[in-house]
Amino acid sequence: MLVDLPGGWSPLLGRLAWSQIPYANPILAPLFVAVVIGAIIILGLITYYGKWTYLWKEWLTTVDHKKLGVMYIIIGLVMLFRGFIDGLMIRTQQVWAVGPHSSGVFGSLHGYLTPFHFGQVYSAHGLIMILLAATPLLVGFMNIIVPIQVGARDMAYPYLNALGLWITAAAAALIMISLFVGDFAHNGWFEYAPIFEMQYSPGVGVDYWMWTLQLLALGTTLGGINILATIIKMRAPGMTWGKLPIFVWASLASNVIALTSFPALQVALALVAADRYLGAHFFTAGMGGNLMLYTNLFWIWGHPEVYFVILPAFGMMSEIFPTFSEKPLFGYMTMVLASMAIAGVSWLVWLHHFFTMGAGPYVNTAFSVATMLVGIPTGVKVFNWAFTMYRGRLTFNAAMLWAIGALFLLLVGGLTGMMLAIPAINYMVHNSVFVVAHFHSMLLVIVYAVFGSVLYWFPKVFGFKLDEFWAKTMFWLFSAGTVLVFVPMYMLGFMGMTRRLEYVFNTAWQPYLDVMELGIVVYTLSVLAFIVLLYVSVRDHAKNRVGADAWGTSRSLEWLTHSPVPFYNFAVLPHVNERDELAWRREHGIDHVRPEHYDDIHMPNNTGVAIIIGALTFVLGFALTWRIWWLCIVALLAIIVLMIIRSFRGDPGYIITGAELQRMEEEAYRREAQIADSHHIHPVSGGVVGNAMAYQRNDSSK
Amino acid sequence: MSSHASTVDPKKAELWDTHHHSHDVISTRTLGYFLYLLSDGMLFATLFAAYGVLSYQHSYFGGPTPAEFVKPWYTFAQTIALFLSVLAYGFGMNALKHKNKSGLINGMLAAFVLGVVFLVLDIHDMSHLYSMGITLASSGGMSAFMVLTQVHATHIFFGLIWILVMIAQVMTKGFTEETVGRLLTLRMFWHLQAVIWVFVYIFVYLWGYIS
Ligand code: HEM
Ligand SMILES: [Cu+2]
Numbered sequence: 028m029l030v031d032l033p034g035g036w037s038p039l040l041g042r043l044a045w046s047q048i049p050y051a052n053p054i055l056a057p058l059f060v061a062v063v064i065g066a067i068i069i070l071g072l073i074t075y076y077g078k079w080t081y082l083w084k085e086w087l088t089t090v091d092h093k094k095l096g097v098m099y100i101i102i103g104l105v106m107l108f109r110g111f112i113d114g115l116m117i118r119t120q121q122v123w124a125v126g127p128h129s130s131g132v133f134g135s136l137h138g139y140l141t142p143f144h145f146g147q148v149y150s151a152h153g154l155i156m157i158l159l160a161a162t163p164l165l166v167g168f169m170n171i172i173v174p175i176q177v178g179a180r181d182m183a184y185p186y187l188n189a190l191g192l193w194i195t196a197a198a199a200a201l202i203m204i205s206l207f208v209g210d211f212a213h214n215g216w217f218e219y220a221p222i223f224e225m226q227y228s229p230g231v232g233v234d235y236w237m238w239t240l241q242l243l244a245l246g247t248t249l250g251g252i253n254i255l256a257t258i259i260k261m262r263a264p265g266m267t268w269g270k271l272p273i274f275v276w277a278s279l280a281s282n283v284i285a286l287t288s289f290p291a292l293q294v295a296l297a298l299v300a301a302d303r304y305l306g307a308h309f310f311t312a313g314m315g316g317n318l319m320l321y322t323n324l325f326w327i328w329g330h331p332e333v334y335f336v337i338l339p340a341f342g343m344m345s346e347i348f349p350t351f352s353e354k355p356l357f358g359y360m361t362m363v364l365a366s367m368a369i370a371g372v373s374w375l376v377w378l379h380h381f382f383t384m385g386a387g388p389y390v391n392t393a394f395s396v397a398t399m400l401v402g403i404p405t406g407v408k409v410f411n412w413a414f415t416m417y418r419g420r421l422t423f424n425a426a427m428l429w430a431i432g433a434l435f436l437l438l439v440g441g442l443t444g445m446m447l448a449i450p451a452i453n454y455m456v457h458n459s460v461f462v463v464a465h466f467h468s469m470l471l472v473i474v475y476a477v478f479g480s481v482l483y484w485f486p487k488v489f490g491f492k493l494d495e496f497w498a499k500t501m502f503w504l505f506s507a508g509t510v511l512v513f514v515p516m517y518m519l520g521f522m523g524m525t526r527r528l529e530y531v532f533n534t535a536w537q538p539y540l541d542v543m544e545l546g547i548v549v550y551t552l553s554v555l556a557f558i559v560l561l562y563v564s565v566r567d568h569a570k571n572r573v574g575a576d577a578w579g580t581s582r583s584l585e586w587l588t589h590s591p592v593p594f595y596n597f598a599v600l601p602h603v604n605e606r607d608e609l610a611w612r613r614e615h616g617i618d619h620v621r622p623e624h625y626d627d628i629h630m631p632n633n634t635g636v637a638i639i640i641g642a643l644t645f646v647l648g649f650a651l652t653w654r655i656w657w658l659c660i661v662a663l664l665a666i667i668v669l670m671i672i673r674s675f676r677g678d679p680g681y682i683i684t685g686a687e688l689q690r691m692e693e694e695a696y697r698r699e700a701q702i703a704d705s706h707h708i709h710p711v712s713g714g715v716v717g718n719a720m721a722y723q724r725n726d727s728s729k
Numbered sequence: 730m731s732s733h734a735s736t737v738d739p740k741k742a743e744l745w746d747t748h749h750h751s752h753d754v755i756s757t758r759t760l761g762y763f764l765y766l767l768s769d770g771m772l773f774a775t776l777f778a779a780y781g782v783l784s785y786q787h788s789y790f791g792g793p794t795p796a797e798f799v800k801p802w803y804t805f806a807q808t809i810a811l812f813l814s815v816l817a818y819g820f821g822m823n824a825l826k827h828k829n830k831s832g833l834i835n836g837m838l839a840a841f842v843l844g845v846v847f848l849v850l851d852i853h854d855m856s857h858l859y860s861m862g863i864t865l866a867s868s869g870g871m872s873a874f875m876v877l878t879q880v881h882a883t884h885i886f887f888g889l890i891w892i893l894v895m896i897a898q899v900m901t902k903g904f905t906e907e908t909v910g911r912l913l914t915l916r917m918f919w920h921l922q923a924v925i926w927v928f929v930y931i932f933v934y935l936w937g938y939i940s
Contacts, residue, residue, distance in 0.1 A: 183757050248768055256761040264746045286764060290771035298779065298876065307865045307872035308790075309779065315790035315869030320782050324775065600746040604737040615739035622745040671894055677907050 030306045032654070033229040041655035042231060047209045053133050054144075059207050088633040090185035091594050092170050093488060095192045099167030100481075102199055107160035107474075109203070111554065113152035115547050118512070120145055122544040126534035137530045145529040146213025147232065151202065153216025154236065157336065158243050159199055161470060164477045165339040166195075166250050169278045171488060173254055175585035176272045178263025178603060180596045183256035185631045186678065187249055193641020194246035198239050201648045205235040209652070212236035215527065217329060218299075220310035220321035225303050231652050233303065238648040241296050244289045245644075251285035254278055263584070265603035272583040273362055277342025280366040281335050284373060288331035295324035304654075319384055326377040334373040337469065338366055340433065340476035341408055347430040347479050348412050350581045352419025355607055358411040365404035365411075372401050382450045383457050391450045398448035405441055409434065422580075425498030429479030432506055433472045440468030443517070461520020464513050471509060478502070486577035490591040491568040497560035504553035511546025515539035574699045576618065582607035587618070589695045595683065598625055598692045625685040625692065632680055636673045640666055755910040762914040766921050769884075773925050776880060777932065780873040784937070788870035793863050795874060795937025804934045807850045808926065811885075814843035815923045822916055828904065833912075834896055840919070841892045844885060851882045874933060881929055884922050891915055 036042055049055045073079060086094060123129060124138030135141045140148065174182055182188045205211040212232040214222050223233045258279050262271070271279075299321070301307035308314040310321040349356045356362060378386065378394040412434060421427070443465040446452050456462060478501075486492045519539050524531070531540065564571065576586045586609050588597050599622035605611035612618040643662045650658035786794075821836020855875075858864070865875035895915055898908050 184761060187761075248765075252761050252764045252768075255764055256757060260757045260760060265743075286768050287771050290768045291775045294772055294775040294779065298872075301865065301872060301876055305865060307876065308869040309783065309872050309876075311869070313790070315783065315788040315792075316872075317782055317788070317869060320779060324779065327775075602743045602746050604739075604742045604744075611737075611739070612744070617739055617742075617744065620744055624747075667890070674894065674911070675898065675901075 030225050030304065036654065038657070039655075041650070041653040041658075043208070043653045043655065047231075048207065054139075055206060062207075083635075084633070087638050088189075088635045090181070090189050090631050090633055090637075092174050092182045092185065092188055093592055093594075095188050096167045096169075096171030097488065098192055099163045099170060099195065102196055103160050103162075103164030103167060103477075106155050106163065106199055108554070110152050110155040110160050111550070113148050113155065115551070116140065116148050117145075117152060118540075118544055118547045120148075121528060121531055122537075122540040124529065125531040125537050125540060127532075140529065142529045143210075143213055146215075146527075147211040149527055150212045150214060150216050150232075150236065151205075154239070155202065156470065157216070157332070158240065159195075159202065161336045161473050161477075162243070162247060163195055163199075165281075165336060165473070166191075166247065168343065168477070168480055168484070169254055169281075169339055170250070172484065172585060173275055173278050174257055174261065175487075175588065175592060175596055176275050176583050177258060177261055178266060178584050178597065178601050179257060179261035180600075180628065181631065182253050183260055184253050186634060186637060186673075188253050189634065189637035190640060191246045191249040191253065193638050194242055194249070194644050197641045197645035197648065198242035198246065200645050201235065201242065201652075202239045204649070205232070205239075209235065217325055218321075220318040221312045221316070223299060223303070224311055233299070234652040237296050237299055237303075238651050241293060241300075242644055242648055244293045244296070247285055248289045248293075251282040251289070254282045255286065263597075263600050263603050269360075270603055270606045270608070273345040273356055273359065274339075274342035274583075276363045277338045277345065277366050280370040281338035281342075284331045284335040284338070284370050288328045288335065288374075291324055292328035292332075295321060295328065298324070319381075322381055322384070323377070326380045327374075329380065330377040331370075331373045333466075333469065334369055336473055338369065340473040341366065343476040343480045343483075344412060344430045344433055345408075346581075346583065347426055347476075347483050348415045349607075350483070350578055351422040351424065351427040351430075352416045353422075353580045354415055354419045355582065355610070356411065357414035357417075358407070359606065361407050362411055365407040368404040369401060372397065372404070376401065379448055379453070381457075382453045395448050395450050399445060402441065402445055405437070409437065409441075424482075425493075425495055425502055426479045426482040428499065428502045429475045429482065432502065433475035433479065436468050436472045436475060436509070440465055440472060443468065456520055458526055459520040460516050460524050460526050463526050464516040464520055467513055467516070471513075478505075483578075484585075486571075486573045487585055487590050487592060489568075490573065491564070491571040492573055492577065493564040494560055494567065494571070497556055497563055501553050501556035501560055504549055504556055508546045508550035508553055511549060512543045513546075515542045515546075572702045574702050576609065576613070580610075582610040584608055587612070589699065593691065593695065595628060595630060595688070598622065598628075598688050621692075621696070625688040627685050628683050628688065629680050630683060632678050634673075634678065636669055640669055643669070754906050755913065758910040759913050759917070762917060766917055769921065770925075773877075773881075773928070776873075776877045777928065780877050780933065783869045783873035784940075785870075788868065788873070790868040790870070792868045792871065793861075794870065795933070796940060798858060798861070798863065799934050799938040801935060801938050803850070803854065804930060807847050808930055810843050810847040810850065811923050811926050814840045814847065815919055817843060818916060818919055822912065825904065825909070825912060830899065830903065834899060837892055837896050837899075841889060841896070844889050844892065848882060848885055848889070851878070851885075855879070874937070877933060878929060881922065881925060884925075888915070888919055888922060891918070 032042065034042065035044060050059075073082065086098065089095065120138040120140045124131070124135075129137045131137045132139050133141075135144075138145075170182070170188065174180070202211070210230050210232040212218065212223070212228070212235065214228065214233070218233065218236065222228060258271070258275055298307070298309040302309050302311065302316075308316040310316050310318055312318060345356055345362060375397040376394055378384070378390065379398045382391050382394070443461070447456065447462060447465055482493050482498055516539075519536055522536065524533070524536055531537075573590050575589050577590055578586075584601060584603070585592070587601060601608065609618060612620075643666050647659060647662040647666070650656075650662060782788075817836050817839035819836075821833045821840065824830075824832025824836055863871060865872045892915065895908070895911060898911070902908055
């Protein structure tokens with residue numbers, strides 16, 4: 028029943044053999060050396076400074092949602108960088124390998140990447156950017172912000188939260204190791220049936236792809252359950268549904284999508300595994316399999332997934348615009364309804380990814396109309412943001428610039444999406460780089476919102492602001508890169524350039540490809556600007572310290588507690604009276620009223636179990652990829668046994684006494700008093716035009 | 730819409746949660762588990778969809794079809810075993826209401842034994858098919874048949890392990906907030922698997938038998 032394996036297999040090592048290590052590859056071998064040296068340096072530094080216990084106690088075993096969120100974001104940024112390098116490689120290959128006279132090196136006829144290697148690069152790029160960069164970044168922000176915004180001390184299930192993080196980390200590790208041990212999939216990030224079948228893809232690439240995704244799906248489902256339960260169960264007293272901050276609503280909508288759609292992906296992948304490991308015939312071309320079943324199952328998850336990632340980004344924009352327009356969000360209720368509508372409709376449109384399947388005019392029309400329906404709630408959101416800014420007191424700091432950039436990209440991406448939703452147009456441009464440009468516009472909305480949020484919430488988490496000059500420099504470089512890369516890409520799409528070309532046959536396209544290469548160089552500069560930004564900000568952090576309400580104009584609960592947020596979030600949970608509770612308290616001059624009296628609070632203990640289970644899931648994924656059966660069994664058994672042991676032990680948690688709490692709080696207040704709040708802005712309501720209120724600055728000098 | 734239209738008097742407003750409501754651990758747990766079960770339900774829904782797509786005549790590629798080997802009475806025995814198991818679990822939970830530890834453990838044990846009966850019948854069935862040369866590699870249709878039924882059986886298998894763990898926990902720890910919460914979530918799990926079995930029985934076995 029088990030399939031025949033091409034190549035060797037041994038009981039001890041499975042398919043693993045020395046020949047799988049690409050030590051002769053002129054790109055990977057030096058990279059491997061660099062990675063090893065880098066790792067040795069980092070590990071050496073940690074040892075030198077004696078930070079291992081600190082790392083283990085404070086980070087690796089933590090169940091604190093803020094630290095877990097920070098680690099999610101670090102994973103996301105590292106993978107964003109890896110994905111960016113992949114993108115750089117793709118662009119460089121395409122600008123190089125144009126026309127029959129283009130040169131070739133490293134064993135490639137044209138350019139510097141062989142078709143097989145090029146395929147791996149773009150497949151990894153897509154998977155990484157969507158699932159290992161965008162998703163962890165957004166999950167990280169939801170992790171940090173949602174519990175504080177609903178006025179809770181932690182997530183509903185802190186231990187599960189840690190588990191989700193470490194499973195995601197295991198997935199990241201799995202895709203990273205595929206660089207140096209074996210190959211990665213080369214058939215695109217969403218794969219095609221039947222090319223991923225054993226017969227056509229005999230290597231381990233598809234297996235790496237499959238298990239990486241499977242782990243991610245698991246981690247994301249766990250995270251989604253946690254966030255949903257946190258929002259439903261952990262809201263502070265007085266926070267009714269109508270007072271929920273809009274980012275929380277967005278997270279709710281987003282995770283409803285995650286919870287319901289990821290199982291479809293898990294099944295699709297499991298069925299691929301059945302085909303590849305057990306010789307089943309779900310997606311084979313003969314023997315009664317059905318090729319398009321795979322495509323349908325994948326996109327039944329795939330389209331909701333794109334809304335899963337964009338909704339939190341919408342939520343972030345909905346926090347940034349009001350803060351820097353000094354006005355409440357315009358149309359709160361419509362915003363909530365729009366998020367929910369998007370979540371619902373996202374389920375009804377998956378077929379627009381393969382109109383060319385040829386399902387017939389009625390099916391295609393139905394899905395076309397359903398797809399265009401998404402434009403309505405999306406348009407509602409765009410108008411709401413615009414009206415939020417209308418007659419507001421706008422502050423164009425870096426966070427606001429990123430949010431406005433996101434708004435522009437949303438317009439471009441949304442309108443090109445509408446074009447693609449028309450089957451007649453879609454038949455022309457499907458699988459062209461026009462599609463690639465469309466979804467990059469969309470995914471860049473997320474990247475822009477994330478960078479805006481990094482700037483916006485950084486002071487909350489770390490207690491000091493990031494440097495404005497370098498943040499703006501980075502923004503403008505990044506935006507220049509975006510224009511230079513994606514405008515020519517839209518044009519090339521119209522000219523008929525198909526996606527994923529390892530060799531570009533039409534020399535007339537060269538100028539456009541040149542501009543795109545220039546764009547990627549500018550992007551590289553923005554990456555450098557980001558590094559400088561971090562360096563400068565950390566260097567000058569003493570100057571940029573902030574109090575609880577870092578921007579002076581924010582509106583929701585997270586700005587009520589100290590910056591950096593203490594590990595218990597709120598010494599006494601706030602009682603919520605209004606929708607924008609902090610703005611309301613500030614307007615009435617009661618934002619500095621402290622609780623009179625502190626009670627004991629109960630906190631969860633740290634645990635090493637989560638990271639160990641995470642490591643074991645990595646081992647499991649690796650063993651499955653290489654078909655090392657004994658190791659699979661060992662890892663699986665170890666996971667089950669650990670879970671049972673943990674369930675026997677439970678977590679009694681620990682108590683912080685009221686007195687201790689009071690001492691910590693007083694110290695935090697003292698620290699905050701030292702930070703001179705020289706520019707405090709107090710918005711007051713002015714004239715009202717169509718519900719769009721204008722604000723004037725209080726004369727702070729009086 | 731805006732805070733200036735506020736109805737709360739800021740001078741008298743309550744700003745901090747003074748009478749702390751400690752949130753209810755059991756209901757938070759069961760909610761989370763319910764959400765997980767939703768995703769489990771979606772998992773089966775997807776598998777059923779795949780089965781629907783792969784249960785045409787041509788999906789069996791001229792090979793064996795369920796109509797040729799399904800014995801409705803045999804599977805009906807499985808149904809009875811599983812439902813009795815759920816019933817026994819229900820009696821156990823009833824004993825929990827009366828803080829009756831031995832009653833609970835007896836109910837759980839009965840549920841366990843009946844679950845094992847279900848699983849043994851399933852394994853016997855599968856090995857019988859295997860001996861006839863019918864496996865999931867026979868055709869696309871058989872792949873869908875096997876995977877759907879065996880994913881359900883795997884759920885039952887893990888449920889059985891969980892029942893054993895819970896028996897041990899109740900024996901060693903008694904009825905704590907944690908164990909009671911887990912007994913409730915396990916009950917939800919066990920019931921859902923029985924409900925899904927109804928669908929498996931009707932749409933895979935009975936439907937397969939008559940078509
Ligand atoms: C106004 C809403 C949107 C519409 C009408 C829309 C429409 C479409 C259509 C019709 C396609 C298929 C093109 C083809 O392959 O021929 C497509 C592809 C795609 N869209 Fe969108 N889209 C929308 C929003 C989004 C959002 C919010 C995202 C992600 C954040 C997104 C990401 C993608 C991706 C990743 C693909 C292609 C995946 C691939 O083929 O590799 N789209 N979109
Ligand atoms: Cu789509």
